[in-house]
Amino acid sequence: MVRFAGVGLRYAEPPGRPPGAGQAALQDLTFTLPSGSFHWLLGESGAGKSSLLRLMQLAQRPTSGVVEVLGADLSRTRRRALPALRRRIGVVWQDFRLLPHLSVRDNVALPLRIAGRPEAGLLADVAEMLRWAGLDARADSLPAALSGGEQQRAALARAVVMRPALLLADEPTGNLDAAQARRILALLQEMHRLGTTVVVATHADALVRAFPAPALRLQGGRLMSHG
Amino acid sequence: MSWLTPTLQDLLLEAFWETLAMVGVSAAIAVAIGLPIALLLHVTGRGGLSPLPWLHRPLGILVNAVRSTPFIILMVAIIPFTRLVAGTSIGTAAAIVPLALAATAFLARLFENALREVDGGVVEAARAMGASRMQIVWKVLVPEALPGLIAAVTVALVSLVGFSAMAGAVGGGGLGDLGIRFGYQRFMPEVMATVVLLLILFVQGLQSLGDWLVRRLSRR
Ligand SMILES: Nc1ncnc2c1ncn2[C@@H]1O[C@H](COP(=O)(O)OP(=O)(O)OP(=O)(O)O)[C@@H](O)[C@H]1O
Ligand SMILES: [Mg+2]
Numbered sequence: 001m002v003r004f005a006g007v008g009l010r011y012a013e014p015p016g017r018p019p020g021a022g023q024a025a026l027q028d029l030t031f032t033l034p035s036g037s038f039h040w041l042l043g044e045s046g047a048g049k050s051s052l053l054r055l056m057q058l059a060q061r062p063t064s065g066v067v068e069v070l071g072a073d074l075s076r077t078r079r080r081a082l083p084a085l086r087r088r089i090g091v092v093w094q095d096f097r098l099l100p101h102l103s104v105r106d107n108v109a110l111p112l113r114i115a116g117r118p119e120a121g122l123l124a125d126v127a128e129m130l131r132w133a134g135l136d137a138r139a140d141s142l143p144a145a146l147s148g149g150e151q152q153r154a155a156l157a158r159a160v161v162m163r164p165a166l167l168l169a170d171e172p173t174g175n176l177d178a179a180q181a182r183r184i185l186a187l188l189q190e191m192h193r194l195g196t197t198v199v200v201a202t203h204a205d206a207l208v209r210a211f212p213a214p215a216l217r218l219q220g221g222r223l224m225s226h227g
Numbered sequence: 228m229s230w231l232t233p234t235l236q237d238l239l240l241e242a243f244w245e246t247l248a249m250v251g252v253s254a255a256i257a258v259a260i261g262l263p264i265a266l267l268l269h270v271t272g273r274g275g276l277s278p279l280p281w282l283h284r285p286l287g288i289l290v291n292a293v294r295s296t297p298f299i300i301l302m303v304a305i306i307p308f309t310r311l312v313a314g315t316s317i318g319t320a321a322a323i324v325p326l327a328l329a330a331t332a333f334l335a336r337l338f339e340n341a342l343r344e345v346d347g348g349v350v351e352a353a354r355a356m357g358a359s360r361m362q363i364v365w366k367v368l369v370p371e372a373l374p375g376l377i378a379a380v381t382v383a384l385v386s387l388v389g390f391s392a393m394a395g396a397v398g399g400g401g402l403g404d405l406g407i408r409f410g411y412q413r414f415m416p417e418v419m420a421t422v423v424l425l426l427i428l429f430v431q432g433l434q435s436l437g438d439w440l441v442r443r444l445s446r447r
Contacts, residue, residue, distance in 0.1 A: 057355050087357030097352035101371060101444075111356040114366065158356075 001166060001197045002033040002056055007065035009051055009221075025051040026221045029065070033199065035165075038192040040208055041201035043218035049201040052218065053168050056199065057091050058082050070165060087115050090159030090167040090196075094174035096151045098143040098158070105130065105139040108158045115162065129157040133187065149180030156187055160196075167191055169200045173207060185211050230417045238405060239418075243425060245319050245400040249391040253323050254384050257330035262376075264290065264331070265338030266364060276350075276360045293332035298390050301325050322399025326390055334383045341375030342368055374444045381437025385430050392426075402426055 009026040026048045033039055041049050054060040055067050058074060067074040072085055098107045109126045130136050133153040143151050152172060159167060169188060173181035185200075185207060192198045199216075202208065208215070217224040264286065270276045271283040293301070302325040309324040310316045345368055353367040369376070392403020402422045410419025 059351065059355060083357040083359050085357075086355055089355070091352070091355040093348065093352070095348055097346075097348045099349055099352075099367065099371060100346075101373070110353075110366070114353070114356050114358045114362055162356075 001035040001037070001070070002199075003066070003068040004029045004031050004055075005066040005068075006030055007055065007062045007067055009048075009055065009060070010063045024063075024221055026055075026062075026218075029223050031216065031223060031226050033197060035197055036192070036195050038189065038198045038213045039200070040213055040215040041199055041218070042208070042215050043224075045203070047218040048221040049218060050170050051221075052216075053091075053170050053199065053201055056166070057089050057168050058086050087111065087162055088165050090162065090164035092152070092155050092159050092167075092169040092172045094171040096143070096148075096155045096175075098151060098155055100143055103140050103142060104135060104146070104154045107143065107154060108161055111158060111162045125161060129161045130154075133157040147180075148175050149177070149183065152176060152180070152184055153187065156184065160191055165197060167196045167198045169198070171201055171203065173202065173204055178206070181207055182210065230415065231421075235409075235418065238409075239402075239421065239425070242400060242402045242405040242422075243429075245404075246388065246391055246402045246426075246429070248319055249322055249326055249394060249399060249401055250384060250387045253326035253330050253391075254380065254387055256323075256327040257334045257383060258380060260327075261331045261334035262338055264335040265342060266368075268335065268339045269342040269368075270360070270364065276363060290332045290335050293328060294336065298325070298329055299393055301329055302393070317398035319394075319399050319401070322391070322394035322401075326387060326394060329390060330383050330387055333386065334379060337379035337382060338372075338376055341372045341379050344375050345371045374441045377437060377440050377444060381434060381441075384433045384437070388426060388430055388433070402429075 007026060007029040008024055010024045029052070041052065043049050051060075055062055055074075056069055058069060058077075061067075061074055070085060070088055072081075077085065098104075099110065102110065105123070105126055108129055109122060112122050112125065127136070127139070130139050133156060135150060135153055135157065138146060138150060138154075143154065146154065152175075156172070167188065172184050172188070176184065181204065188198055188200060189211065214227050216226055268283060268286055268290070271279040271286075273280075273283075275283075296304070302322075305325055305328065306316045309321050312324050313320045315321050349371065350363060350367060353363045358366065391399070391401050392406070394401060395404025395407055398404075402425055406419045406422035409415045410417075410422060
């Protein structure tokens with residue numbers, strides 16, 4: 001499902017700085033995430049969690065090594081083929097990233113519309129996702145009218161409406177209280193039980209203890225432990 | 228109101244229509260050309276969807292060049308071009324050419340700023356959903372920036388009213404021209420006052436309409 005071999009990532013230098021001045025964000029990462037697995041992605045701030053997730057969501061190419069996601073080798077995938085692959089990957093962020101001018105319903109419908117799904121029947125799928133996320137009553141609201149927990153559940157509904165094979169979450173509970181965080185985790189775990197491969201980056205040790213699962217642990221851009 | 232003869236009333240009305248035509252047509256052209264330019268500038272800029280410095284730089288310089296040329300000079304400098312496009316270098320149609328050119332450059336920058344206000348996180352989210360660059364532009368960037376884009380059009384319209392007064396210099400007509408010809412050159416201060424009052428009302432109307440639209444769109 002996800003295979004990394006000797007992966008390194010170095011961001012472009014800010015203009016005016018000599019090349020090589022920056023530290024590599026990721027170094028020599030080798031691991032495999034089996035299909036249908038659930039993994040925590042742990043590490044201190046700056047350890048490279050978000051960078052690793054950006055590689056997995058095909059938002060960034062590695063500087064070195066092989067990144068293979070959903071059977072596609074990123075280094076051999078043409079740019080034009082990326083959108084179709086990304087449609088099979090769901091992503092959730094700490095800051096929700098809902099479109100502020102769209103209702104919750106239209107936010108959740110957006111991935112389907114981007115994929116060119118006909119309008120007929122599309123709203124039934126959206127309604128089902130909203131029910132799953134406990135948001136049927138908020139479908140017509142704008143994101144700004146929702147609580148943080150509700151916004152994140154809307155973002156999660158949007159991330160899974162395309163039935164992705166891979167679901168990535170970057171500190172999805174970072175802006176939520178403990179109860180809302182557990183609710184988000186329960187939904188992520190439910191997706192995992194339905195067969196989705198899930199990776200969740202987090203700082204929240206209490207949450208990790210409450211939901212024990214294998215972990216990728218990063219430190220200074222290197223993989224410290226896996227499993 | 229004895230000075231407001233039927234002839235003068237007709238002249239005022241005609242001048243108002245000329246102003247409306249100059250402002251309306253040049254604004255429409257400026258939106259139609261300025262928006263694509265702004266999108267190109269935004270998308271090809273550093274950190275944009277398709278960074279292309281070889282396109283971004285010259286385009287930015289061109290826009291700046293037009294913007295930094297004083298309108299009265301621009302108007303005279305492009306007379307050959309005006310003649311080519313409008314078939315004549317005097318009259319309302321001829322005045323529209325430099326007005327549209329100046330407004331296009333002005334709007335391109337204002338539009339670019341409005342596009343820059345769109346949250347980069349939302350754009351990244353759209354990309355992660357598998358949106359193509361065209362889809363990101365038309366389904367996310369433009370809709371999210373819409374209130375800012377409308378506000379920019381309002382600012383441009385109001386500036387165009389001012390610029391259109393200068394268009395009298397190429398025989399473009401309009402309210403400003405009437406004010407100068409009658410109010411100043413023929414010593415009829417009442418005409419000047421009427422023209423100014425009409426312009427104030429016109430600009431107020433434009434601004435209120437723009438503000439109302441922006442409020443409506445932001446509340447969606
Ligand atoms: N777009 C970028 N350009 C340049 N450097 C970056 C960029 N994004 C991250 N970095 C650098 O890469 C390293 C890893 O950052 P990353 O955001 O992946 O860490 P993280 O584990 O997600 O941290 P946090 O827990 O604070 O979110 C850091 O040194 C960071 O400064
Ligand atoms: Mg991070």
